[in-house]
Amino acid sequence: MVTQDTHAQPEPQWVDEVLLAGPGDRACLVLGAPVTREELRGLVSRRQEVLTAAGLRRGGAVALNLPPSLAFVANLLAVWRIGAQASLLDHRLTPYEVDRAVQRLAPQAVVAAKHTGGGPLRGFHEVEEQVSVYPGRPAETDHALIQLSSGSTGPSKVIGRTAADLIAEIERYTRIDGVPRAGERIVSLASVVHVLGLVGGLLYGLHADAQLVIPARMTPLDILAAVAGGPEPTTLLGVPFHIELLASVADPPPLPQLTGMTTGGELVRAQIYKAFVDRYRVRLGNMYGMTEVGVIATDLFGRNRPAVEPAPGLTVREEGGELRIAMPRSPYVGDTDPARWSDGWLHTKDAGSVDPGTGLVRIHGRLDSQVSVGGLKVDLTEVEHTLADLPEVAGAVVVHDAAIEAYVVLRDNGVTRDRINKDAALESVQRRLAARLAAYKRPRVLHVVEQLPRTATGKLVRDRARLAAPSPNPEGKPSMTSTDEIRAFLLESLREMNYDTSDIEDDTTFGPAGANLESLALAELAVRMEDRFGVRFDDDEAETMAAMTVGELCAAVAERAATASAPSL
Amino acid sequence: MGRPESEHESESESESATDDQSAAGAAPTHRREEILLLLAGFGGRRPEQVPEAVDSMELAWLIHQIEQRYDTRLDLDDAALARMATVSGAAAVIDELEFG
Numbered sequence: 001m002v003t004q005d006t007h008a009q010p011e012p013q014w015v016d017e018v019l020l021a022g023p024g025d026r027a028c029l030v031l032g033a034p035v036t037r038e039e040l041r042g043l044v045s046r047r048q049e050v051l052t053a054a055g056l057r058r059g060g061a062v063a064l065n066l067p068p069s070l071a072f073v074a075n076l077l078a079v080w081r082i083g084a085q086a087s088l089l090d091h092r093l094t095p096y097e098v099d100r101a102v103q104r105l106a107p108q109a110v111v112a113a114k115h116t117g118g119g120p121l122r123g124f125h126e127v128e129e130q131v132s133v134y135p136g137r138p139a140e141t142d143h144a145l146i147q148l149s150s151g152s153t154g155p156s157k158v159i160g161r162t163a164a165d166l167i168a169e170i171e172r173y174t175r176i177d178g179v180p181r182a183g184e185r186i187v188s189l190a191s192v193v194h195v196l197g198l199v200g201g202l203l204y205g206l207h208a209d210a211q212l213v214i215p216a217r218m219t220p221l222d223i224l225a226a227v228a229g230g231p232e233p234t235t236l237l238g239v240p241f242h243i244e245l246l247a248s249v250a251d252p253p254p255l256p257q258l259t260g261m262t263t264g265g266e267l268v269r270a271q272i273y274k275a276f277v278d279r280y281r282v283r284l285g286n287m288y289g290m291t292e293v294g295v296i297a298t299d300l301f302g303r304n305r306p307a308v309e310p311a312p313g314l315t316v317r318e319e320g321g322e323l324r325i326a327m328p329r330s331p332y333v334g335d336t337d338p339a340r341w342s343d344g345w346l347h348t349k350d351a352g353s354v355d356p357g358t359g360l361v362r363i364h365g366r367l368d369s370q371v372s373v374g375g376l377k378v379d380l381t382e383v384e385h386t387l388a389d390l391p392e393v394a395g396a397v398v399v400h401d402a403a404i405e406a407y408v409v410l411r412d413n414g415v416t417r418d419r420i421n422k423d424a425a426l427e428s429v430q431r432r433l434a435a436r437l438a439a440y441k442r443p444r445v446l447h448v449v450e451q452l453p454r455t456a457t458g459k460l461v462r463d464r465a466r467l468a469a470p471s472p473n474p475e476g477k478p479s480m481t482s483t484d485e486i487r488a489f490l491l492e493s494l495r496e497m498n499y500d501t502s503d504i505e506d507d508t509t510f511g512p513a514g515a516n517l518e519s520l521a522l523a524e525l526a527v528r529m530e531d532r533f534g535v536r537f538d539d540d541e542a543e544t545m546a547a548m549t550v551g552e553l554c555a556a557v558a559e560r561a562a563t564a565s566a567p568s569l
Numbered sequence: 570m571g572r573p574e575s576e577h578e579s580e581s582e583s584e585s586a587t588d589d590q591s592a593a594g595a596a597p598t599h600r601r602e603e604i605l606l607l608l609a610g611f612g613g614r615r616p617e618q619v620p621e622a623v624d625s626m627e628l629a630w631l632i633h634q635i636e637q638r639y640d641t642r643l644d645l646d647d648a649a650l651a652r653m654a655t656v657s658g659a660a661a662v663i664d665e666l667e668f669g
Binding site: 120219221241244249269402403445 | 653
């Protein structure tokens with residue numbers, strides 16, 4: 001473990017110099033009503049007075065538990081202008097999660113919503129905030145911003161960024177071709193309480209004098225209305241879900257001001273990408289980043305898809321199949337896990353490669369249990385541990401494909417044997433989960449199973465296809481294998497082999513024109529399919545599979561698996 | 570690819586659904602089937618793969634699909650949207666609008 005020992009404090013004037021400078025009479029924010037920079041300065045000053053009156057001083061520490069709102073912006077800038085440290089707590093966290101976070105962070109005050117006007121799909125909220133003083137302690141590091149990753153215990157969970165880090169990221173944005181410039185607009189669908197919306201939208205927009213607009217509701221009509229709300233060149237900023245949402249609009253209105261859309265996160269399927277570009281006739285770009293660093297690499301014009309180009313000033317390299325980012329100092333507050341940062345390099349836990357000739361980066365997937373739900377990061381380990389700790393649960397495995405799903409064995413204490421009591425136990429599980437985990441972290445589906453499959457060495461199996469497989473029938477014969485099950489297993493296998501499966505469809509071939517699997521990878525895939533489904537491939541299996549599509553292979557495996565003597569394909 | 574840095578923002582507090590969750594609700598079966606069909610379009614699923622719980626992304630998707638299908642603008646208040654956190658709830662809210 002490496003222990004952080006820096007105790008310097010941020011210089012507060014950066015807020016005025018980097019964020020609040022600029023013409024006072026132009027609207028810099030539009031959250032329903034436009035807010036000029038002069039009005040924002042006034043709001044920040046007033047919040048500064050309130051926070052100071054509550055006892056906050058330079059070097060102090062505050063937690064903000066506010067939804068996206070003008071109140072959030074004003075309080076955040078006020079905390080920084082005082083020279084204090086702001087910890088951001090997602091407003092969707094449960095009181096249980098907030099309590100644990102506050103215990104860990106020990107801020108001197110928490111700013112939360114006293115009343116909030118808002119509901120589902122709101123892009124921003126009308127908030128009346130209140131400041132609660134806590135018996136916490138001043139900031140122990142020089143970080144201006146503290147964010148928690150999913151799961152609040154263990155090392156490398158608390159991420160800190162200094163004012164200099166934030167300014168450096170803003171500077172990176174200014175040097176990336178394709179980002180909005182002064183006088184333009186950013187319609188942000190990405191929350192301002194997380195790094196893309198916070199730095200790429202709010203802070204960069206304030207710095208560059210690009211107006212930040214947040215739609216009233218996150219529906220296509222409201223989003224497109226926000227784009228149409230001004231004549232200035234406009235960029236949409238969001239996550240992949242928003243591409244799919246907007247691509248589904250059959251007949252969007254003419255939007256001559258829309259210059260492009262940029263999303264952070266995984267690539268969308270090729271057909272969604274094409275549908276969006278065909279519909280709006282604008283560039284669709286992608287960004288790769290992390291809370292620890294901010295923006296890392298971009299492909300804002302879709303020229304290098306699926307690869308991305310490192311942002312100016314950042315060094316990315318591959319080590320043992322993992323992407324690493326040059327970072328002189330650990331971004332983690334408190335103990336740093338050497339598996340997350342060591343010797344000046346951040347270990348991203350993203351599988352990837354760097355082209356030695358062009359420097360372009362490809363990301364193949366996660367190397368740990370972190371997944372993305374609508375752009376929010378969720379550590380499946382946290383969900384699994386929370387579930388397994390419940391009194392009604394004897395064991396649980398949590399997996400993610402299109403959504404988080406849990407396979408649960410209920411505790412056989414004599415009350416879960418009949419159907420009524422099983423349902424009651426499940427209701428109790430859901431109620432307890434709702435109290436402990438924010439909605440976006442909770443499993444969408446709870447599958448109750450009699451037992452969880454394990455490997456020969458007793459480890460729990462996390463393969464969705466095996467978890468979903470029905471129990472053997474009374475005769476002991478395996479049940480019919482569906483092509484869906486085979487497809488799920490195939491895609492999961494490819495991801496485990498560090499292949500990006502986001503563009504793989506049923507008509508994708510395995511050869512160079514499709515998924516482009518090398519012969520060794522094809523051989524490994526064949527072995528996995530043989531082991532899993534009891535089929536057999538002939539000696540020239542690689543060549544046979546390379547010419548097949550995913551759909552053809554799944555159908556062939558299903559057919560062979562259904563027969564007792566599995567002949568060669 | 571990689572990891573996103575942001576999130577879809579919304580307040581939908583949808584609950585988890587169980588495999589055998591009842592389809593009971595005030596709305597007729599055809600409305601529920603319609604909702605399942607529309608939700609299945611998100612992510613290219615089959616209707617039987619759609620969980621009972623409707624998350625915030627699905628809700629945004631669903632609202633738009635209904636608006637497009639019926640060529641209307643749904644002016645639902647926050648309370649009505651909050652009721653749409655399950656397939657049955659969504660079917661009931663849409664059915665109350667008495668179109669289609």
